[in-house]
Amino acid sequence: MTTGFPAGFRWGVATSAYQIEGAARQDGRGPSIWDTFSTVPGAVASGDTGDVAADHYNRWTEDIELLAGLRVDAYRFSVSWSRILPNGYGRVEQRGLDFYRRLVDALLDKGIEPFVTLYHWDLPQALEDHGGWRNRDTASRFAEYATIVHEALGDVVSKWTTLNEPYCSSIVGYAEGRHAPGAREGHGALAAAHHLLLGHGLAVRAMRANARPGQEFGIVLNQSPVVPVTDDPADIAAADRQDCLLRRQFTDPLFGSAYPGELTSMFGAITDFSFRHAEDLAIISAPLDYVGINYYYQLHVADAPHREPDPAKRTAHDIGVDTTQLPDVPRTGMGWPVEPAGLTTALTDLKARYPRLPPIYVTENGCVYPDSSAFADVDRITYLQEHIAAAEAAATAGVPLRGYFCWSLLDNFEWAHGYKHRFGLVHIDYPTQRRTPRASYHWYRGFISAARQVPA
Numbered sequence: 001m002t003t004g005f006p007a008g009f010r011w012g013v014a015t016s017a018y019q020i021e022g023a024a025r026q027d028g029r030g031p032s033i034w035d036t037f038s039t040v041p042g043a044v045a046s047g048d049t050g051d052v053a054a055d056h057y058n059r060w061t062e063d064i065e066l067l068a069g070l071r072v073d074a075y076r077f078s079v080s081w082s083r084i085l086p087n088g089y090g091r092v093e094q095r096g097l098d099f100y101r102r103l104v105d106a107l108l109d110k111g112i113e114p115f116v117t118l119y120h121w122d123l124p125q126a127l128e129d130h131g132g133w134r135n136r137d138t139a140s141r142f143a144e145y146a147t148i149v150h151e152a153l154g155d156v157v158s159k160w161t162t163l164n165e166p167y168c169s170s171i172v173g174y175a176e177g178r179h180a181p182g183a184r185e186g187h188g189a190l191a192a193a194h195h196l197l198l199g200h201g202l203a204v205r206a207m208r209a210n211a212r213p214g215q216e217f218g219i220v221l222n223q224s225p226v227v228p229v230t231d232d233p234a235d236i237a238a239a240d241r242q243d244c245l246l247r248r249q250f251t252d253p254l255f256g257s258a259y260p261g262e263l264t265s266m267f268g269a270i271t272d273f274s275f276r277h278a279e280d281l282a283i284i285s286a287p288l289d290y291v292g293i294n295y296y297y298q299l300h301v302a303d304a305p306h307r308e309p310d311p312a313k314r315t316a317h318d319i320g321v322d323t324t325q326l327p328d329v330p331r332t333g334m335g336w337p338v339e340p341a342g343l344t345t346a347l348t349d350l351k352a353r354y355p356r357l358p359p360i361y362v363t364e365n366g367c368v369y370p371d372s373s374a375f376a377d378v379d380r381i382t383y384l385q386e387h388i389a390a391a392e393a394a395a396t397a398g399v400p401l402r403g404y405f406c407w408s409l410l411d412n413f414e415w416a417h418g419y420k421h422r423f424g425l426v427h428i429d430y431p432t433q434r435r436t437p438r439a440s441y442h443w444y445r446g447f448i449s450a451a452r453q454v455p456a
């Protein structure tokens with residue numbers, strides 16, 4: 001049984017709004033970029049959309065019972081921006097705020113701490129129509145939205161996360177085009193990354209100005225360690241470039257003092273960085289109370305020929321790195337390599353790199369495996385056991401780890417993969433919306449209870 005975690009360690013599960021809520025057009029919600037993107041032919045597997053998802057918006061009371069049954073300390077969920085501000089700014093939809101109020105009140109009644117994420121990839125489409133995250137104004141709109149939600153729930157919610165995985169919202173959404181809004185451009189993606197960070201900083205500043213004692217503010221980043229496939233200097237340099245794009249582009253300005261210099265030299269064709277204003281870094285790097293890290297796998301990379309950007313279709317991701325290499329290790333049902341030690345590395349690396357790093361939560365970790373008819377998901381249980389042990393190893397090594405959240409409570413809309421891949425501790429039968437806890441749900445509940453009995 002675990003002993004390496006500190007007293008007060010929080011055990012939880014996580015979800016996000018677009019992935020579970022459904023009710024896409026209910027109670028005045030405006031469309032988000034994922035509503036639009038998921039209707040583009042070929043964008044999402046099987047043409048799936050989040051229109052209904054797990055219908056959590058209508059079945060949330062049932063889901064609260066599932067959370068209570070798990071006996072988690074905390075529940076991490078996100079707020080749908082376009083449920084609160086259908087046009088991204090301006091008119092507030094009170095019914096949207098009321099929904100989240102009911103949710104947090106019910107959680108607190110059950111003794112479960114809400115961890116609110118303000119942005120998990122679902123930008124209001126109305127803002128995308130004005131340039132989305134390429135547009136500096138979106139950062140200010142985000143701070144306004146954060147202020148509205150914070151004012152509505154700040155009397156009872158103390159954990160406030162601004163962004164989930166800004167790498168995905170910028171590079172995957174604006175450079176690779178695999179996620180909404182489906183853009184494939186270089187300059188726009190780097191501008192998007194910067195404006196996301198600026199929005200984060202402005203939102204933290206605005207919320208802190210009205211914060212109650214004990215409130216905490218943080219950000220969640222995906223932190224796949226990047227491993228060169230050989231010790232050839234070219235592969236090592238490729239790994240360094242990938243790490244710069246995926247991790248240091250975000251962690252250096254947040255916890256260090258500036259953007260990594262290589263970031264600009266990696267994109268020779270892009271010379272206009274005027275979207276970064278002199279005053280922005282101070283806003284972005286304001287101290288945080290926690291950082292969340294999401295870990296699923298390590299990236300194994302090789303050097304690759306650098307293709308000259310096509311002026312019509314410049315992809316920011318073309319940094320001469322082959323990210324398709326797979327190590328000879330077991331894989332999950334999505335084909336992701338299972339490497340628990342990568343979680344220890346992700347945590348210890350971060351701590352070693354940034355002396356002023358705040359306390360850390362593992363805010364997502366989980367997997368997909370095909371279901372047996374009895375939902376006896378042995379592989380998922382093993383995956384979770386091994387990754388929790390890897391997190392514990394980091395805590396024992398001195399990483400200030402404060403909690404672990406399993407991804408995810410429910411099966412859900414897995415973005416461009418649609419509903420094919422199932423991350424839930426609870427199975428959803430989508431035609432009937434019947435919820436069935438898997439064996440991993442019962443295992444996690446037992447694990448948490450036992451972990452609480454062990455003196456730290």
Ligand code: IFM
Binds near residue numbers: 019294364
């Ligand atoms: O489902 C996603 C989540 O929305 C963000 N982090 C990774 C998960 C699994 O792909």
